[in-house]
Amino acid sequence: MAQTLLEGLVSAFGLRSNGSVAVDLVAGCPISxxxxxxxxxxxxxxxxxQYExxxxxxxxxxxxxxxxxxxxxxxFVQFTLSKPDSAIEQYALLRNAIQAYIAPVSAQRPCPVCGGGSCDIAAFHDFSDGPSPxxxxxxxxxxxxxxxxxxxxTRISSGEGNYPLGVLGAILGAVLVLAVSFLIVVxxxxxxxxxxxxxxxxxxIGYRLFNGPYGLKGTLTIIAVxxxxxxxxxxxxxxxYIATYLAIPIFDVIPQFEAVAQTAFSLDYLAEDWFQIIFFVVGLVLAAITSPSSVKSALGDIQGYESMVLPLGNQELPQIADR
Known part of the structure; x- marks a missing residue:
């Protein structure tokens, strides 16, 4: 449904899109x-x-x-088109409203980089203060x-970031999910x-949230953690399970590392945990393929946004294309 909506609006209004989001200009007012x-x-x-x-x-x-x-x-002013069957008609009305009420003051917005006026393009800008854009x-x-x-x-390609914090973030992310899994089991x-x-x-996700650097080192760290x-x-x-069987507190069992490890990592015990292991390995492979620390993926995201840069100028409202 999302792809159908995107294709319909892109076709009807000549929007620029990278395949997942689209952008538009209405009388010089940038819209995403x-x-x-x-x-x-x-x-x-x-x-x-101005909005009020x-x-x-x-x-x-x-x-x-x-x-x-x-x-x-x-x-940012936000609108929601919640009727897929009439999204084109709704967006046409919304464009008219934006042209009448928002576009006249849009030109007063300063450049988010230098704070100056007389901007000449509309483009995606990262307003975050951290690693999550x-x-x-x-x-x-x-x-x-x-x-x-x-x-x-340059920051992505050179591997800038905080590796120790990235490792900490990866540990926290993995442990959080596994802690929830363990509680469900118990x-x-x-x-x-x-x-x-x-x-x-x-x-x-934890690795990148804590500003771990991009690159193969990051991917290997995520897998190892x-x-x-x-x-x-x-x-x-x-x-x-040992504590339950012996009817003793689990904290009395955990310190017995050698005895517990011999049981936990024996082939017989691992065979009983085949369900968890299979799903974990699948997730590990997916993470290796789609690693959030991938330089290629991060640069590709930037290029995707760059494909939607638009020059500013006088924009006329186009007619709705025949469907």
Whole structure:
């Protein structure tokens, strides 16, 4: 459904898209469209004071369209097109409303890089203060944008980051998922395979959230941390079963490393844990293929956003294409 919505709006309005998001210009006002399974989120930048001044009139102009009322969050006005069958008609009405109420003040937005005016392009800019990007489509200067993109590419390719913190993040991510898995085993006496698939993914997310550098070293770290964390899970799980069998506290069993390890990592015990092991290995392979620390993937994401840079100028509202 999301792909159908994207293709329909791109075709009808000549939007620029990288295959997952789309962008538009209405009278020089940059707009981004993000596609969910059954709705489209439309965002455009605006100052809070300006939004409050036109909010009532803006919502009134869309009252009969079926579009949800506009919301404001951290410098952006957001709309939701929640009727897939009429998304094209809804977006046409929304573009008219944006042209009437938001576009007139859009040109006053300063460049997010230098703070100056007279911007000449619309492009995605990362507004985050950390490793997790918050990309928004805004007015900027071509020269400022080129400098920012080059800095990002250099940072990724050179492996800049905080490796020790990245390792800590990977450990926390993997341990969190495995802790939840262990609690389910203890409390419900059941196993959720999807959680074991998620172990390596959680380690990867934690690695990047804690600013671990991109590169092969990061990918190998994520895999190694995931394997060690899973081995720790097997050890704790075995300790739990031994403690239950002997009717003693688990904390009396865990310190008996040699005895527990001989049981936990024996072929017989591992064979009983085949379900968890298979799902974990699948997740490990997926994480290795789609590693969040992949330089190629990160540079590809930048290139995808670069394909949607648009020059600013006088924009006319196009006619809706025949369907």
């Amino acid at each position: 469209l993000k596609f969910g399974k059954r709705d489209v989120t439309v965002r455009t930048a605006m100052e809070q004071g 001044a036109i909010r009532d009139a803006l919502n009134a102009s869309l009252a009969s369209s079926g579009i949800e009322k506009a919301s404001f969050n951290k410098g 918050i990309n928004e489509f805004v007015r900027t200067h071509a020269s400022c944008h080129a400098k920012t993109v080059e800095q990002a590419r 409390l419900a006496d059941t196993v959720f395979g999807v959680l074991f698939i998620a172990v390596a993914a959680a380690a990867g 995931s394997i060690l964390a899973f081995a720790g899970y097997i050890y704790i799980e075995c300790s739990h």
